[in-house]
Amino acid sequence: MTQPVTIFWHRRDLRPHDNAGLYRALKAGGPVLPLFIFDYEILSKLPSEDARVVFIHDRVAKLAEAYREHGSDLLVRYGKPLNVWSDLIKDYEIAAVYTNRDYEPYAEVRDLAVKDLLTKSSIDFHDYKDHLIFESDEVQKNDGGPYTVYTPYWRKWRTILESRMVPFEGGEISYYLKPYPTEKYADRLWQGRVEEAIPSLAEMGFKEITPDIPPTEVKQGIIRKYDETRDIPGVQGTSELSVHFRHGTISIREKARKAIGLNETYLKELVWRDFYSNILQAFPRVVAGPFRxxxxxxxxxxxxxxxxxxxxxxxxxxxxxxxxxxxxxxxxxxxxxxxxxxxxxxxxxxxxxxxxxxxxxxxxxxxxxxxxxxxxxxxxxxxxxxxxxxxxxxxxxxxxxxxxxxxxxxxxxxxxxxxxxxxxxxxxxxxxxxxxxxxxxxxxxxxxx
Ligand SMILES: Cc1cc2nc3c(=O)[nH]c(=O)nc-3n(C[C@H](O)[C@H](O)[C@H](O)COP(=O)(O)OP(=O)(O)OC[C@H]3O[C@@H](n4cnc5c(N)ncnc54)[C@H](O)[C@@H]3O)c2cc1C
CATH class of the missing domain: 1.10.579.10 (DNA Cyclobutane Dipyrimidine Photolyase, subunit A, domain 3)
Incomplete structure (x- = not known):
């Protein structure tokens, strides 16, 4: 491949639509070659029967199909991320790398190492917020520190959300919930088929099982009645979207936009996710021991x-x-x-x-x-x-x-x-x-x- 490519690296965002980092990569010009890495460092620690790996494998295949509909493809490799990137630098002329931020301690160390490696080859590494609505340093107490109690965090979160409204579909929405219309620039995706096949589950040491995955859409009635039903485990009274939020197979901004009109209690629940991520970002020590x-x-x-x-x-x-x-x-x-x-x-x-x-x-x-x-x-x-x-x-x-x-x-x-x-x-x-x-x-x- 002679033409320089911009690589977009998917991690916790297994969808092409409304994807902040992918949008920025495409907007910058392209051609953009999407990438996913099955991370040996993570997979080698898991048992051979792991429903999450099967789920991710399935969604990666679907992601590749989605790109193929636009004449593009998804490059999928398996290995230690740093080794994979060393190879990619040799295999491609890389103009820049784009991705969405992952806040877990392992991911932060990994990304710093990858960024360092790329910088040595004069390749810029750009990362964006996509997984959350607000990162820890965006919702701070008036004196500047992180919130450690949910209710005041939520109030501030809400104030910031509403502080910047923009026109949207005939009405207005918060700037922070605006979608990133990647489809507008789909013609900037790299065109062609990658030669490498997606590594199979068996090749990576995993068994094929069939996890029971809930759909990515929820009946509006469930969200509307969420306050009444969310605590009753005998009925489907919650959205059951958590696996999709976790892997980014849905967009948090899209679901929050819908929640705002339908049910405030549901929106508040989504904000718990931002809140706990905010705690992990501000107090990484909670991984090893009690906050108090x-x-x-x-x-x-x-x-x-x-x-x-x-x-x-x-x-x-x-x-x-x-x-x-x-x-x-x-x-x-x-x-x-x-x-x-x-x-x-x-x-x-x-x-x-x-x-x-x-x-x-x-x-x-x-x-x-x-x-x-x-x-x-x-x-x-x-x-x-x-x-x-x-x-x-x-x-x-x-x-x-x-x-x-x-x-x-x-x-x-x-x-x-x-x-x-x-x-x-x-x-x-x-x-x-x-x-x-x-x-x-x-x-x-x-x-x-
Ligand atoms: C001990 C314990 C461990 C938990 N571990 C996880 C976990 O590993 N991953 C996880 O996503 N959630 C975890 N939760 C939070 C919560 O139980 C799940 O998010 C929720 O049950 C998922 O089902 P749902 O999608 O139907 O939720 P809904 O009630 O429909 O809520 C919608 C979304 O809001 C978010 N959310 C809701 N409640 C919480 C919460 N308390 N904290 C953070 N996010 C929330 C989730 O992304 C969820 O999908 C844990 C809760 C407890 C008490």
Missing amino acids: EEYANIPWENDEDQFAAWCAGKTGVPIVDAGMRQLNETGWMHNRVRMIVASYLTKHLLIDWQWGEGYFAEKLLDYELASNNGGWQWAAGCGTDAQPYFRIFNYESQQKKFDPDYTYVKRWVPEYGTPDYPQEPLVEHKWGRERALRVYKEALAAAKG
Whole structure:
């Protein structure tokens, strides 16, 4: 290939439409050759049966088809990103590289190394915001620091969103939710077919399985009634879009635009995603330990048999078991139930929240470091904006309130109500609550000195 190309590198943005970085690459002139790298550093640590890899593989193939409809193609390579880029520099005359930012610590280190490598070959590396509506430094307290409590964060988020309105489709929208119409410049895509085939799952050491992936569109009725139904795990009352937000198979701006007209509560939920990413960006230490450092020395029980029972959905607490089985079977769990199972693990079983965080990280199709870490720290009481440790979920009241006729429980725990189901929970509420209160209280008092 003799003509210089601009490379657009897809990562958490597996879609060509409304894509900030791709739009900028095309607008700069082109021709733009899209790229995806199956990252050996990540894949080599996963088990051979991983629904997420299968999902990504499928979406990468769809992305390639979408580019082929425009006479272009997607270049797909497998390897360590730095090695792949060293090869690409030899294989192509690269004019510039464009991509969208990824805020996880591993990705930030990787991108710096790639940028450095490219700079040595005089190739510019341009990165953009696409995954979030606002990055951490865009929503700051009046004195300049990051927010650590959700409600004031949300208020400021909203003020900034509305501070800059632009005309759109006969009305107006926030400048920050404007779509990036990549289709306008589709003729600037590199034209041709790449010679290399997409590496197969088997070549990368993965088994072909069929994950159950929800659609990318949600019925408007679900969003409209979201306030009423979002806490009821027995019905589809939430959007189930999380796997698509995670991998960028949908645009956050598009979904936020729709939410604004339909349901403010839903928009607020989307903002939790920005909020937890903001926390991870501003306090990367949360990856390794509690946000509230005084919680670092809780003397967890960490009973391995109890942990195994929790993972398998065999605790004898019906709603906890239903949630864990839903997770194990589908890779997704309802938000209300995520809170209940996390509370049961960290309070009643007194097992380190990081064990639970790790298990979710292995199993969730929508696994996102920032949201998962934030959710777990919240449940354990050591996070930002956490409920105080002494407010401990009563699983029986949660059951009565959110699944009163056991619709959800019976769906996932068919033996519930038969002699095959444990008659007693591993740890009963009253006793577990009192133990947790005592242990947390003593550990916090000791931390204070
Ligand atoms: C212990 C725990 C761990 C979690 N781990 C993850 C995770 O790894 N990845 C993940 O995407 N979400 C995580 N969540 C948040 C939440 O449970 C899921 O986003 C939600 O259940 C996904 O289903 P949905 O798409 O139907 O959500 P909806 O209710 O339809 O919400 C729409 C979108 O808003 C975002 N969202 C909603 N609630 C939250 C929240 N509390 N925090 C961050 N984003 C939110 C998600 O992107 C979600 O898809 C976790 C929550 C808890 C309590």
